[in-house]
Amino acid sequence: MKNNIKERRKKEKREERSLTKVQKKEHGQKEAEQEAEQEAEQEAEVESSELEELQEELEEKRRLADDYLSRLKYLQAEFENYKKMVARERERYEASATEGLVKSLLPIIDSLESGLATANANVKRSEGESSFVKGIELIYKDLMAVLGREGLKPIKAVGEQFDPYKHEVVTAVVDDGLPEDTVVEELERGFLLGSKVIRTAKVKVSKAKKK
Known part of the structure; x- marks a missing residue:
């Protein structure tokens, strides 16, 4: 009888020890799982924070790119206006220079026309005089043709x-x-x-x- 009681108690103690080991093992697994979850959450938080930082950096770079593009367009427009202004100034300068030159030649044209009118009024010309007058007429025509091309x-x-x-x-x-x-x-x-x-x-x- 006593032996049976002892055996039963030993068996209960073994079961208790076995149960305790299982509980400890399960507890350890839970702790490991909790630690893994915490680490995963921390990693997720870090990744989320890094993603936000990257998004902010990207947005800042976009703003800078838009700003640079706007400045570039402005500079291009300014340069085009500058080129047009230079072209207009050059045209005005060339027109002014041409006008000044042509005006200075008008008295010469007057003299040639007057001389030719006088020469042509003289019907009695020597052969040499006629050749000279024809030469002056050619010079006059060439001069008027050149000036005509200038307007x-x-x-x-x-x-x-x-x-x-x-x-x-x-x-x-x-x-x-x-x-x-x-x-x-x-x-x-x-x-x-x-x-x-x-x-x-x-x-x-x-x-x-x-x-």
């Missing part, structure tokens, strides 16, 4: 209605057969350079007889 053209005068922008009245003559202020004679040729008047034509105009 020089004579102002229409005789038969035209007086235009204060193109004509300068030197004298008037009574002529009832013409409308008043009709140009009847050109005393000095006027010229246009392109559409700009660089010298008005000096003219004689008609006037009606006073009643």
